[in-house]
Amino acid sequence: MTLHDAVEKYVENGDTLAIGGFTTNRKPYATVSEILRQGKKDFIVYAGPGGGEVDMLIGEGRVAAYINCYTANSGYTNVSRRFRAAIEQGKLTYEDYSQDVLMLMLHASSLGLPFLPVRLMQGSGLMKFWGISEEKRKTMPKIEDLKCAEIDNPMVPGQKVVAVPVPKIDTAIIHVQQASPDGTCIICGDEFHDVDIAVAARKTIVTCEEIVSDEYIRRDPSKTRIFGECVQAVVKAPYGAWPAQCYDYYDDDDAGLKEYDKASKYQDAEDAVKQLEKAAAKAAKALEKAPEDEKLKLAAENAQKAFELARSGEKVPETFKDYVEKWVYSCADQSALLDKIGGSRLMRLKNEPHLGYSTTH
Amino acid sequence: MSDYTKYTKQEMQAYAIAKNIKENQIVIVGTGLPLIGASLAKRAVCPSCHPIVESGLMDCDPVEVPRSVGDNRFMAHCAVQWPNIRFVGFEANEWLHDEDRLVAFIGGAQIDPYGNVNSTCIFGKGDYLQPTTRFTGSGGANGIATYCNTIIMMQHQKRRFMDHVDYITSCGWMDGPGGRERAGLPGNRGPQMVVTDLGIMKFDEETKRMYLAYYYPFSSPEMVQENTGFEIDVSRAELMEGPSPEIIRLIREEIDPGQAFIKVPKDK
Numbered sequence: 001m002t003l004h005d006a007v008e009k010y011v012e013n014g015d016t017l018a019i020g021g022f023t024t025n026r027k028p029y030a031t032v033s034e035i036l037r038q039g040k041k042d043f044i045v046y047a048g049p050g051g052g053e054v055d056m057l058i059g060e061g062r063v064a065a066y067i068n069c070y071t072a073n074s075g076y077t078n079v080s081r082r083f084r085a086a087i088e089q090g091k092l093t094y095e096d097y098s099q100d101v102l103m104l105m106l107h108a109s110s111l112g113l114p115f116l117p118v119r120l121m122q123g124s125g126l127m128k129f130w131g132i133s134e135e136k137r138k139t140m141p142k143i144e145d146l147k148c149a150e151i152d153n154p155m156v157p158g159q160k161v162v163a164v165p166v167p168k169i170d171t172a173i174i175h176v177q178q179a180s181p182d183g184t185c186i187i188c189g190d191e192f193h194d195v196d197i198a199v200a201a202r203k204t205i206v207t208c209e210e211i212v213s214d215e216y217i218r219r220d221p222s223k224t225r226i227f228g229e230c231v232q233a234v235v236k237a238p239y240g241a242w243p244a245q246c247y248d249y250y251d252d253d254d255a256g257l258k259e260y261d262k263a264s265k266y267q268d269a270e271d272a273v274k275q276l277e278k279a280a281a282k283a284a285k286a287l288e289k290a291p292e293d294e295k296l297k298l299a300a301e302n303a304q305k306a307f308e309l310a311r312s313g314e315k316v317p318e319t320f321k322d323y324v325e326k327w328v329y330s331c332a333d334q335s336a337l338l339d340k341i342g343g344s345r346l347m348r349l350k351n352e353p354h355l356g357y358s359t360t361h
Numbered sequence: 362m363s364d365y366t367k368y369t370k371q372e373m374q375a376y377a378i379a380k381n382i383k384e385n386q387i388v389i390v391g392t393g394l395p396l397i398g399a400s401l402a403k404r405a406v407c408p409s410c411h412p413i414v415e416s417g418l419m420d421c422d423p424v425e426v427p428r429s430v431g432d433n434r435f436m437a438h439c440a441v442q443w444p445n446i447r448f449v450g451f452e453a454n455e456w457l458h459d460e461d462r463l464v465a466f467i468g469g470a471q472i473d474p475y476g477n478v479n480s481t482c483i484f485g486k487g488d489y490l491q492p493t494t495r496f497t498g499s500g501g502a503n504g505i506a507t508y509c510n511t512i513i514m515m516q517h518q519k520r521r522f523m524d525h526v527d528y529i530t531s532c533g534w535m536d537g538p539g540g541r542e543r544a545g546l547p548g549n550r551g552p553q554m555v556v557t558d559l560g561i562m563k564f565d566e567e568t569k570r571m572y573l574a575y576y577y578p579f580s581s582p583e584m585v586q587e588n589t590g591f592e593i594d595v596s597r598a599e600l601m602e603g604p605s606p607e608i609i610r611l612i613r614e615e616i617d618p619g620q621a622f623i624k625v626p627k628d629k
Contacts (some may be wrong), residue, residue: 022416022431048445049416049431049500070500074392075428075621079497087482090491096481099415100449100504107446119453120504123535123544125481125528129489150545160545190417190431190442245433355424356437 003207003334006233007034010203011171014064016142018106018167018201019047019054020174020194021244023074024252026187027053028175030207030240033328033337036060044142046106046167047071048193049099051244052260055080056328058092059267059320065093065132065143067167069102076257081264082320095131095147097121101164106193108166109200117161121148127162142168172201175240176226177248179208180217183228189247191225198226207237209249237334239346250349251358253341256327263323269316276307276317363613363625365606370558371623372612373577374398374514376604377556378466379406381512387411387462389452389505390421392428393622394514395466400426400616405608415501417443426621430501449504456508456547464553465509467502470494471526472515474570474591475540476533476552478506479526489528499530506531507546510553517557523590534569559585561601562593570594575601 011017021027032053041062047054050071057063059082071080086092097105101120108116121127130147137145144165153159174194178186185206187194198204206226211234217224239246243256266272283303287296309315331337338346348360368376371394378398382388390399390412399412403422411420414430420440427434436442443451455463469478480502485493505511511531515521533552535544542548554574555562561575572594573585582595617623 023429025429025431025433025436068498070497072497074430075432079495084495087495088487088492090487096498098499098503099445099501103445104449119545120507122507123529123532123541123546124503125479125489125530126499126503129528131490189433189436191444192416192431193444193446195444196446247433247436251433351433357425357433359425 001233001235003030003034003235003237004038006205006235007031007038007040010205010232011035011038011040013040014042014142015170016044016168017046018169018172018197019045019050020172020192020197021048021051021053021241022190022192023049023051023070023072024076024257025190025245026175026192026194026241026247027051027244028173028207028240029053029242029244030175030237030334031173031205032056033331036062036324036328046102046169046197048103048106050083051080052077052257053244055082055264056324058082058086059264060324063092065095065140067095067097067102069097069099073257073261077261077264081261082267085267093132096126096129097164098126101126103193105164105167106196106200109169110196113166116164116166117151117153118164119161121162122150122160167200169197169201170203172197172204174198174204175207175237175246177208177246178210178212178217179206179231179234180212180214180228181234182214183226183231183234184214184217184224185226185231186217186223187225195225198230203232204230205233205235206231207235207240209238209240209246211236239338239341240334242337242341242349245357247356248351250346250351251361253345253349254361255345256341259318260323263318264320266317266319268319268321269310272317272319273307273310276303276310280304280307365609365613367626368604368609369623369626370579372609373579373603374556374558375401375612375623376608377561377575377601378402378512378514381554381556382407382410382464385409385411385462386464387413389413389415389463389465389509391415391430391466391468393468395468396426397612397617397622398466401608401612404616405611413448415445415448415505417445417448419443426617426619428621448501452504452508456550463509465505465511466514467505467511467531468514469502469531470496471521471523472513472555473523473526473533474593475535475537476513476555476564476571477526477529477535478502478513478531478533479528480530481528484527492527502531506533506552508550510550513552513555515555515557517559517585517588519588519590521590522588534564537569538567540569559588560598565594573598575599577601578603
């Protein structure tokens, strides 16, 4: 099956999506890119600790509600920028849980539990503030009516615990190192929440670095982590986690993550002009306070120049829209993406076996 | 040639972290300064400690500085690769078994006198739903602050040290003595100290309020009060000596040679 067909068949508008991987490690970028290309939308998204993959879905307006615990390309972008902008502009419906609670919720989904009691979040803003109110929740059929509720522990009288909902996941998307045609998966390194969501979801799409035969994958069953009957689609997508890492295979792409960091500052050209105008005004104001300062003078001149060049259209910095056009929409599929990244660049990302990462990424 | 007798504020902070890690402790670190501090502890100050990260990687000993807690650099050089839920269970069970082996480093954007930390958002002119500045969210910090003793890493600025934080992401001593118990949190866990670029704050055993315990060779109690947005007791403050040249050499040449987290000042 091709990734195009898998996404067409198994990802529906309005689905509750669960995305595997951890910030910049084993994130299923190939499938997220295909979802973007097919124009699918209105998702309720659980990404565990999210990164650029969920940031792109938010920036492209495909997210009806984001259930967040942490969103950053750690080490490159401290707070994912489209996520941040969407919240600061009041454009994103979202909920905050702690990472512990969110991961336990996904695990509870895999166990089929009716609800989950925890002793976490007590006393904190995570209980006090609700991103999605009870009234609004009642209008969203795929979101439970309550974010959380303090209840008495029936086993220990007097003890207060926090009940949280167990998400019903429609589609899980994960990227693994090896899979076989019958859906059996090998995950090398930390599995994160990927096994949990593969079990919990009605539909699971797996992309993998390599497809091996059903016989071969059974040679060492201590390495297999996902039962094939939990998986609806297996698709070979080499470098399917790019620009994120994939343990035993490749490192993150320093240049790619830096490019995304810079580009995602601006939603589009109009936003870039607006922000550069603000920056120029700020630099001019700083100079007013210390007109003799040479450094401030140079900074103000440069900021003004950058704004004017962007306004006239002569030199607009790369924006988020440019990035997704370049690395998602203009690539028909993963193969086209790899051609665009280029062979030597991909080779530099390969993990060095004695280290487990690349020293040339 | 680098001059190892001179050090930066950040290097002092990393050294302060390392000095506060004890024999055989299990240390929960994130990336950034705490990791540099823990690496320094592991190599020079306290080699018996066990660094772990919230993604579930246990007893990490990375060769190159990792940039995220899920980085291949942690994953390839650790004892066990657990999924995050096992890490959560481990920290909870350490408390249930009344073990006192864990210490955790967390960071934040705002802190109040009782060590309650905000790393979610600054309301500014808005509110939680549409704040002026939004951050990542809790990550593992809320659970860590629930079950573990913590050391909080902050930049020492007036706008960050305030009477009331907008949003409590990670609970400290809440509103003072008995506050954690009233909130349903373990009362025998909580913030132990705050390490900043100006000094080390601890919490009074009676009142649970922050006080200045140590200042650095380049800071002073007056500087700390000036940069703190609430009244802070500085009467008990002592001077903490700076790191030796060998410690600075280790940080620059072996632990973070790529200057991923600690920038070395250029020789003039």
